[in-house]
Amino acid sequence: MSDYIGPEAILEKKKKYIMPCLGHFYREPRQMVRGSMQYLFDSEGRKYLDCFAGVSVVNCGHCNPEITREVCKQVETLQHVCNIYLTENFVNLAEKLAEVTPGKLQKSFFCSTGTEANEGSLLLASIYTKSSEFIALQNGLHGRTKLTMSLTGIGMWRTDPNPVGGIHFAPNPYCYRCPMNKKYPECDLACANAIETLIQTATSGRIAALIAEPIQGNAGIVVPPKGYFKRVKEILAKYGGLLIADEVQTGFARTGKMFAIENFDVVPDIMSVAKALGNGAPISAFISTAEIADTYTRPGASTLGGNPVSSTAGLAVLNYIEHHNLMENARARGEQLRAGLAELQKKHPIIGDIRGIGLMTGAEFVHGDKSPAFEELDQVLEEMKNRGFIIGKNGVSRNVMAFQPPLVITEDDINDVLNALDLVL
Numbered sequence: 001m002s003d004y005i006g007p008e009a010i011l012e013k014k015k016k017y018i019m020p021c022l023g024h025f026y027r028e029p030r031q032m033v034r035g036s037m038q039y040l041f042d043s044e045g046r047k048y049l050d051c052f053a054g055v056s057v058v059n060c061g062h063c064n065p066e067i068t069r070e071v072c073k074q075v076e077t078l079q080h081v082c083n084i085y086l087t088e089n090f091v092n093l094a095e096k097l098a099e100v101t102p103g104k105l106q107k108s109f110f111c112s113t114g115t116e117a118n119e120g121s122l123l124l125a126s127i128y129t130k131s132s133e134f135i136a137l138q139n140g141l142h143g144r145t146k147l148t149m150s151l152t153g154i155g156m157w158r159t160d161p162n163p164v165g166g167i168h169f170a171p172n173p174y175c176y177r178c179p180m181n182k183k184y185p186e187c188d189l190a191c192a193n194a195i196e197t198l199i200q201t202a203t204s205g206r207i208a209a210l211i212a213e214p215i216q217g218n219a220g221i222v223v224p225p226k227g228y229f230k231r232v233k234e235i236l237a238k239y240g241g242l243l244i245a246d247e248v249q250t251g252f253a254r255t256g257k258m259f260a261i262e263n264f265d266v267v268p269d270i271m272s273v274a275k276a277l278g279n280g281a282p283i284s285a286f287i288s289t290a291e292i293a294d295t296y297t298r299p300g301a302s303t304l305g306g307n308p309v310s311s312t313a314g315l316a317v318l319n320y321i322e323h324h325n326l327m328e329n330a331r332a333r334g335e336q337l338r339a340g341l342a343e344l345q346k347k348h349p350i351i352g353d354i355r356g357i358g359l360m361t362g363a364e365f366v367h368g369d370k371s372p373a374f375e376e377l378d379q380v381l382e383e384m385k386n387r388g389f390i391i392g393k394n395g396v397s398r399n400v401m402a403f404q405p406p407l408v409i410t411e412d413d414i415n416d417v418l419n420a421l422d423l424v425l
């Protein structure tokens with residue numbers, strides 16, 4: 001007799017008690033009951049290599065013992081007092097974030113989710129610029145609240161029938177399927193240049209900010225070409241608009257740098273962080289320069305934002321990333337993975353494109369005519385799961401295999417997943 005209710009009972013209760021907007025992966029999903037670094041275990045004792053990390057959350061590995069020890073100590077000492085009272089790790093974490101973020105990003109506001117961090121970033125940009133016009137990128141995803149959903153450029157995530165106005169979408173830098181039908185570098189970054197036309201023609205001429213993921217996650221691991229963000233920043237500077245980097249999915253060593261925007265040699269004005277900051281503990285933040293942050297003076301507080309337990313988790317995460325050189329492992333294992341996928345691509349033409357930086361890597365599945373092979377991808381992911389490999393899926397057409405594993409993954413693990421994928425394909 002198993003100690004667990006099992007996937008079928010969970011599905012039954014889910015249908016009855018959970019709102020139907022929340023789907024689940026797999027035709028035959030499993031009940032996950034335990035995690036240990038890069039591995040997951042289900043209710044029947046089967047072991048999986050986790051190549052998705054709960055969507056870029058457990059960068060330091062499941063139940064990482066060093067982080068868990070710190071969190072447990074804090075849970076047993078002081079769990080919550082709300083951040084209008086003084087606690088130590090709240091400010092220590094803000095200090096550490098100022099140290100690891102690029103440029104002069106310095107002052108933080110802590111909250112709990114990525115959506116909330118983006119809401120805060122957008123609010124701060126509005127306060128600083130006194131404008132509430134925003135630009136976002138097509139195929140970007142920024143959250144579930146009214147404003148962040150309105151800024152999300154993927155139809156399937158835009159449920160709100162009455163989105164916020166004053167929002168404009170620029171073409172995304174998706175070279176494999178260029179929305180402008182051009183080729184890099186002859187295009188001269190036409191997608192970035194389109195932002196200037198957008199500002200001149202569709203806005204009052206003064207926008208609050210452009211919000212973008214440095215690498216678009218949900219869009220299917222869309223990596224902008226070199227020079228893209230530099231051009232974007234120049235255009236924004238000309239019109240007094242800020243650059244908000246949504247690092248919710250890309251942050252904390254995933255791309256071989258602490259933040260993905262650093263791969264483009266650009267410093268954003270405001271940055272939203274979440275997911276991997278807590279390695280599973282709910283914590284997020286938006287961080288900005290003192291000049292911008294100091295305009296946010298009217299009262300603002302988040303009940304659970306940066307509470308003692310979450311702040312302790314965040315500090316332990318940042319220390320772990322540094323002490324265990326996760327940036328270097330993300331870089332090396334990412335290169336190994338993409339090289340292996342490129343070998344598989346020679347044999348299996350269903351892999352149309354391989355892209356990514358570090359351990360944020362995608363493989364786009366296509367048919368011979370480049371149409372999205374989403375049904376085939378679903379079959380492959382199901383079979384990979386049956387063989388003990390959990391791999392993610394994203395892309396506007398749901399045809400991109402997403403590798404975003406815990407950054408503690410080893411060379412042998414990567415070889416294992418590549419070998420299994422070869423067999424399944």
Ligand SMILES: Cc1ncc(COP(=O)(O)O)c(C=O)c1O
Binds near residue numbers: 116143213274
């Ligand atoms: C880039 C990006 N921004 C924001 C969010 C929203 O974060 P949360 O689900 O924590 O509210 C997500 C969630 O996947 C995301 O990928």
